[in-house]
Amino acid sequence: MGLLVGKRIFSIVALCMMVGLLLLPVVVALPSLAIGEETHAGDAAKKDGDKVEKGRDVYYKTEGIVSGAPAPKTTDGVKDYPRYNFESRVLLWFANQQHLYYGSFVLAVPIFCMIIEFMGVVTKDKALAKRYDQLAYDFIKISLTAYSLTAILGGILIFTFLTLYPAFFSYLSGIFRPVMHIYALMFVAESGTLYIYYYGWDKMREGFLKWIHLSMSVVLNVIGTLLMFLANSWIGFMMSPAGVDEQGRYLGNIWHVIHTALWNPLNLHRILGNMAFGGGVVAAYAAYKFLASKTDEDRAHYDWMGYIAMALGVAFLIPLPFAGYWLMREVYAYRQQMGITLMGGLLAWLFIIQATMIGILFLSTNYYLWQAMGRMRGAEKYQRYIKYLVFLLACGFIVFITPHTMVMTPAELKAMGGQQHPVLGNYGVMSAKNGGINVIITTTVLSFVWYMRGNKVSTVSWAKFGNIFMGVFFGCAYFNIIFLAVYGYYIPANVRVGLSVPQVATTLSCLFFMFALNSFMMKGAKQMGPIEWGKISARSQYALIMLATAFTWMMGLMGYIRSSVRLFWHVNEIMRDNSPWAYTHTVGFAANMISANVLFFWITILFVFWLGSLTAKKVPVESKAGIPGSVPQPAPSH
């Protein structure tokens, strides 16, 4: 009894500490927020007897007291751009990308842990609850080693900035000075909560204590998300500055500096991207362990782990293109020229590569699901229809990746009669591409629905109607998506642009309504047989590895595109990049650089996994009994 009370007190103290750590940066920031930077600037000016100088915000168009130095006008030389005998931008690119990969991973995995731990707490099946709990613990263990590496890479990144771009870094840190210490304190808070969360796992396994532990994961993720939002405000400021006048002088309102035109779309896009990426990496880890497993028990465990990670990753991948669409829409709204550079100009070919990668992601996901149906008795009935899904996916993919114009020699141009191919050129416009990607996503939703009902037969009285309704709904959804794509060719551009919204709504209707309908139909369904975890082809695991690699590559590519759109500006239209590297790289160079980053990340993350496996070997025998897959897996649930 005394031990239990002690544990409770310990848990509550730990939770209070976490909340305290979360509030610490806010408390520290209160004096400066209460006094206000404007007052500081105003007081300083009055003391000096100077006239208070006012400036107009470049974005919000409000007036504010000038409280900072103008953006430095740099020159090409060692003073502003000290260098080694190497392109400084490439070094910074590398440091930034690696930090981002690890940062994304360690921010995403605790969110997974929270979801999985919650599933474990609410599930009524005790054995399944234990498996979920162990899986969440395995996830957080992987992220813990990666967390140290993230911090090291963050340090390397700051040193790279200080060494190679001192003028720019000094300006940026000057602008964000009111929140720089908050960022640092948030990082301390994140570290503290992560360690309490991890090391408190065993002490808080049951009952009320488990809920306290789960609350800790919420606090941990709130801190992590805020940390990411703050980091996003820097890139948002570089792309679409606000809170400064046209000379780049800070006007005393830090919220304007943070809340730029692109901040919120970037926040949403990054949070979804991080989750999809984190899911991909964990799924690849599970796939690797599956392939290396020597026993059926291990294979069952890692097969299950791979499936959960993949499902969570794909759950965030599906809305990702829509978040990307919102981001691009905001880019166009902010500066039309920026949007044209991205989608129709200098960087347009990178978007073709991006479309190819997105297509690969969805193809790999579908392939994995079709393979995974092989471990369910009863799912054979869907096998003969898969070829139609392949056809739909292939059509959507081919349309999605067709470029608008081609790079050609004058002779080829003459032979074709123009930059656009007379037939294929029609598929290079947004109307067709929106149709293509929505067909791909709807097909992925359909594959998921088939997978979820693979080994089940509905026993509800309206099962026949439900099945017919589902078939008709999907059929009409495909028709509506394709009809809207074709309709776009016959109406003016200003009307056509709005068609993407009902197209997206059609896809999301399939996702939400059909998942809900399927769940109702499968309540109390008759099982044809258990899911035989571990009895899946090796090819499916390679699909998971492919999924993770494609995520990593696409993240590198999109980061490069987003950064390159500033062209020769450090801070768009405020601080010019006068270094010798203020030009846009060729597509080939960029692709090689991204591949090198991906390769380095995967080599280092394998090292992290290896380190994790060293600690796993020290786990005592009795605790091994709790690991899912250690007993043959009848696994009644997905």
Place this chain on the structure above:
Amino acid sequence: MSALNNPVIALVVSLIITVGYFVLVDHYLMDMQGLDFWYLFKN
């Protein structure tokens, strides 16, 4: 409910609900953007 399990009735009812739903989605989501979904048919 037993009538709905008749394949023909189920198909007809499903078609009416689904087609009606997607027409409403197309119309109202364009209308919310200040655009006319029926532009081609009116001109």
